[in-house]
Amino acid sequence: MVRKTAYSLAIVTFFIFCFMWVNLNHTVVQNIDRIAVDWFKDNSFLAIFHYFGEPWFVVTVGIIIMVVLWLRMRDYRLMLFLLATFGGGAALNQILKNIIERPRPERIEQLMSYSFPSGHSMSGMIYLLATVYIVTKYINFERKEWMVWLGAFILAILIGISRVAESRHFGSDVIAGLSLGFTWFMLCVYWYELRDKAIKHTT
Numbered sequence: 688m689v690r691k692t693a694y695s696l697a698i699v700t701f702f703i704f705c706f707m708w709v710n711l712n713h714t715v716v717q718n719i720d721r722i723a724v725d726w727f728k729d730n731s732f733l734a735i736f737h738y739f740g741e742p743w744f745v746v747t748v749g750i751i752i753m754v755v756l757w758l759r760m761r762d763y764r765l766m767l768f769l770l771a772t773f774g775g776g777a778a779l780n781q782i783l784k785n786i787i788e789r790p791r792p793e794r795i796e797q798l799m800s801y802s803f804p805s806g807h808s809m810s811g812m813i814y815l816l817a818t819v820y821i822v823t824k825y826i827n828f829e830r831k832e833w834m835v836w837l838g839a840f841i842l843a844i845l846i847g848i849s850r851v852a853e854s855r856h857f858g859s860d861v862i863a864g865l866s867l868g869f870t871w872f873m874l875c876v877y878w879y880e881l882r883d884k885a886i887k888h889t890t
Contacts, residue, residue, distance in 0.1 A: 697873035700866035704804065707863040711789060711803065716859045723851045723858025733845065733852040740807035740846035745814050749773045752821060764886070765821055768879040772817040773810075776871045780806045780864070794854040805856045808847035808864030809871075815839040816872045843868070 710716045727733055738744060753769055756762045789803035800806075819839045828835055847861035856864075 693873055694877065697870045701870040703866040704863045704870065707859045707866070708787065708803070711787075711859065719859050719862070720857040723861070727848050727851045727858075728854060730852040733849050735849070736842070736845040737807060737849035737853060737855075739842060740811040740849070742810075745773070745810050748814060748818060752818060756821070760825065764879070764883060765824070768875060769817065769821065771878070772813050772872060772875045775875070776813040776868065777806075777810060779867075779871060780804060780809050783867075789857075789860070792854050792857060798855060802856055803860045803863060804867055805847060805850050805860040805864035807850050808843070808856075808861045809868040811846035812840075812843040812865050812868030813872050815843050816869070817875070820872075820876065 707716060749769060753766055756766045756769065783804060784801040784806070787803050788801050791797050791800075791802040816836075816839055819835055823832055823835065843865060847856075847865050850856035850861055851858055
């Protein structure tokens, strides 16, 4: 039941991403961006969370998990899942940014890369959920597992909001990044579990 709900939500988040993309110049999306600025811009507390979405941090987490899966667990299928989520998600984000070519918000010393969808938001959602997915396969949290998942979602959202607080992204960039990140994660889960069942069926 929970898994079916997650897959259904992944479809919804994909359409949210598409809606944001198609309506970038529409007043609806522009109003979302304006509200996000009013709520979060220059919030120094929220800005701190961007560190958890920095590429060096995400890569470090990925390497640690990869090493543990390789040397301790010998779980090569989960290693492939990790590469698909982390690496595939990062590649997809860069491809979309260069296709859409949305400029970033105006600010002094702004980044030169494109804005839509937010890379921190997308990678944050992907790597946090993928990490929880892998960890919960080896650690039984029993009734508290939902709290671990909730914590990952909240941190991913805070990473996204931090980019608005720093004027690095528009609110719609963040919503699109979080949405597509969840969709990509669930797509990788579907692929992994389908492949895992097929392998177990043949052995």
